[in-house]
Amino acid sequence: MSLKKNIDLDNLPKHIAIIMDGNGRWAKEKGLLRVLGHESGTKSVRTTVEACVDLGVENLTLYAFSTENWNRPKIEVKTLMGLLIFSLKKEVQTMQENSVRLNAIGNIKHLPRNVQKELLQVIEVTKKNTAMTLTLALSYGSRDEIVNATRQICDKVKNNIISIENIDDALINQHLYTRNLPDVDLLIRTSGEKRISNFLLWQIAYAELYFTDVYWPDFTNENLYEAIINYQNRERRFGKTSEQLK
Numbered sequence: 103m104s105l106k107k108n109i110d111l112d113n114l115p116k117h118i119a120i121i122m123d124g125n126g127r128w129a130k131e132k133g134l135l136r137v138l139g140h141e142s143g144t145k146s147v148r149t150t151v152e153a154c155v156d157l158g159v160e161n162l163t164l165y166a167f168s169t170e171n172w173n174r175p176k177i178e179v180k181t182l183m184g185l186l187i188f189s190l191k192k193e194v195q196t197m198q199e200n201s202v203r204l205n206a207i208g209n210i211k212h213l214p215r216n217v218q219k220e221l222l223q224v225i226e227v228t229k230k231n232t233a234m235t236l237t238l239a240l241s242y243g244s245r246d247e248i249v250n251a252t253r254q255i256c257d258k259v260k261n262n263i264i265s266i267e268n269i270d271d272a273l274i275n276q277h278l279y280t281r282n283l284p285d286v287d288l289l290i291r292t293s294g295e296k297r298i299s300n301f302l303l304w305q306i307a308y309a310e311l312y313f314t315d316v317y318w319p320d321f322t323n324e325n326l327y328e329a330i331i332n333y334q335n336r337e338r339r340f341g342k343t344s345e346q347l348k
Contacts, residue, residue, distance in 0.1 A: 105327035109157065113334050115287030117161040118154065119302055119309070122146070124293030124317030137181045142319035144189050148196065151236055153323045155200045157330070161235050161283055165301050169209065169243035183217050186240075190220045194227060201233035207279035208242030237283065244303040251277035280305055288333045290326075292318045310336050 122143060129139030147164065154162045167182060197204060204225050210218060221240070254277045258264045264273070275281060286302055286309040294315040298306070312329045314321075 105324055105331060106157075108331055109327060110334050111158060114157060114159055115310075115330065115333055116159075117163065117284050117286045118159055118288045118290065118330075119163040119165070119286045119306070120150070121165045121289070121291040121299060121301055122318040122321075123291055123295055125319060127293065128317035128319045136178060137185075139319060140182060140185055144185065146318055146321045147189070148193065149323060150321065150326055151202060151234075152196075152200060153326050155202060155234050159234060161237070163207075163237040163239060163280075163283070163286070163302070165242070165299075166238045167208075167240045167242070168300060169241055169246055170300065172212075172241070183214050186217055187220045190224050194224050197224070197228050197231065197236070201231040202228060203231040203235045204228045205235050205237040205282075206240055207237055207247075208240045209246065210240060212241040235283070237280075239301065242279070243300045245300055247279050248304060274304070278304060285309070288312060288329065290314070290329050292316050292321055292325075308338070308340055310338065 125139035125143045126136045127139075128142065129136050150164075151162060166186070171182075172179065196202075204221075206221055206225065210221070213221070221238075251274060255264070255269060255273065259266055259269075280302070283305070286306045289298075289302070289306050289309045290312045291297070292314055294313070296313050310333050312332055314325060314329065316325050
């Protein structure tokens, strides 16, 4: 019996972020090439997106390619970029049918031109969709994001556009890649690793962290439901005491 029936639809995380880890190890354990692990992982992306839309989750952010991933073997990077283009072309109709708006964060200009072109086309085509915002973190690193925001703010201070006294959480948020997204409520990482890996460091300040041993290609609706139920069973205090919440 599905765990879906145990989910409180009035207490859903407004923003779920996922570190999709374990594609390579999944393939290795099956005696397959790493690329086949990445290909299988795209099926879990579709499954997770559709499950989130079905539940009513408003924002889903997927860690698709980090700034550090550029250091992987060139053939693997080339394969991942090709897979990204293929997936965007293949899934755009599904996004339209589910009213999913595509968004992207990261150093997008660092991506190959053909990837940028396809990505921007899908973002444009889906921009009026309202059911859920799907954000792909591509060529993304949180430290890089924070450094970039700091430089922008310093430049505005230097040019008397803002004063130092006006720098606060809200101002910093306005200069992050995620400026139009709410903070993360639930962060999920697959494959058994228990690291954040330079992902949304600012945005997960009060997120609930959930780690599962399941490799990303094996991640199903039920695994997502389990993570959400685990989230709903936690007490989110945001620095307060339990007594204050009551």
